[in-house]
Amino acid sequence: MAIKDWYKVTFLIESDLEEIIIWQLNELGIFSFSFEYLIKNESKKEVNIWLPIDAWDESSRIGFEKIISKLLNINNQHNQFFDWNIIKEEDWLNSWKKYWSPELVGNNFLILPCWINLDEKFKDKQIIKIDPGAAFGTGSHPSTYLCLEKMENISFSDKKVLDIGSGSGILSVAARLLGAKEVCAVDNDYLAINSTNSNFQLNFGNSNNLNTYLGSFNELILQNQLKQFDFVLCNILAEVIKEMIPNIYNCLRNDGEVIFSGILNSQKDEIIKILIQNDLKLLGVSTRKDWACISAQKASGPI
Known part of the structure; x- marks a missing residue:
């Protein structure tokens, strides 16, 4: 290389x-x-x-x-x-290290840089180890924080989860820690896919229960590779989210849920409007600083 x-x-x-x-x-x-x-x-x-x-x-x-x-x-x-x-x-890597320290997210998660030993006081937390070599998401950004905070209050046990724009794989790792039986990660950057795979192996010792897809989410949907998910996690930019919403609806099973983050507060009303137009029921909105996280559900009957 x-x-x-x-x-x-x-x-x-x-x-x-x-x-x-x-x-x-x-x-x-x-x-x-x-x-x-x-x-x-x-x-x-x-x-x-x-x-x-x-x-x-x-x-x-x-x-x-x-x-x-x-x-x-x-x-x-x-x-x-x-x-x-x-x-x-x-x-x-040494240039990066000095900016990194363990970070608590929500009530249960601890983001742990891979070279730092776990402090005994955090042993009861859900530990997400991250290697920042590719630097695609560390949990410190408010949008990632909001997504993890939302996830910790959801039961992922035996669920099938799709992570769109997986980046470092931090949300994929979190879903598996919370009991997901299958995690599918999509990103259009091969460095992000490599990072997702590496961080999954760092946390679990293998890539079992993880499937990664390199390419555009909308293109992969057309290839019929992504369907019947219990949960979709989507922490990317609002402008991109807007174009994905119809296809996210199609890849969810009935009663499946989606968590959107990466949305500025000034953009959330427009996103909510598009969700409703695409038959996704609003479940909740949380905010941190200037950012919003929106959860919605594909109802099994009329909304």
């Missing part, structure tokens, strides 16, 4: 702009990032983003700066400075 080096780009933001920056990075397909409070000024945060050098030429980097600067200018933050540094492949 070829050695891959990385750009690490750093810039400062006002603390209350974290969520809109996360949204923009997700829109750009960027998932390797962290936020740090400044010790001397807690009203600001340092944003650190890791980008593979071979995918980010000078034109792409200039375009990235323009997009972020425009977003910050709209939110009254001006005079933006971007610091670009090269991180060698061998320093990649």
Whole structure:
């Protein structure tokens, strides 16, 4: 495998702009990032983003700066400075490690970086071990937190679960920990599929009960590979969710449920409207910071 080096780009933001920056990075397909409070000024945060050098030429980097600067200018933050540094492949994981620590999610889950030993005080938690090498989702983002929080109050025992946009596989691992008999994970990025498989094996020692599919969810539905699920987990962007809702309805069994996350509060009413139009009954909405999580059900009879 070829050695891959990385750009690490750093810039400062006002603390209350974290969520809109996360949204923009997700829109750009960027998932390797962290936020740090400044010790001397807690009203600001340092944003650190890791980008593979071979995918980010000078034109792409200039375009990235323009997009972020425009977003910050709209939110009254001006005079933006971007610091670009090269991180060698061998320093990649160490560069990540200092931003990671065990994280409690909801009442029962603990997200545990794979190199950290479990503290005795957390032994009664549901442990989700994650290797951040590919950095596709750590549980710290509010949308992932909301999804896990919703999941811990649901019985997955002997259920068939579909994870759309699996990323790191964190939701797939959680579903299996909660008793799912079969987990199917879909992502259109082969790195995400590799990460899902790796983290599943990290937690369970094998990939039993896990099926992964590389490709577009809507295309896979047309191939008739995905059907009769008890639960669908969908933690991606709202604009993508809107296009998937009709096919999500088709892959659920009667009375099957879906959990949507990755939705900004400003977008939730539109998503709910589309759910109702597609005969999915609203079960609940939870929020965290600027983000919303929506659960719905395919009713066996008229809604």
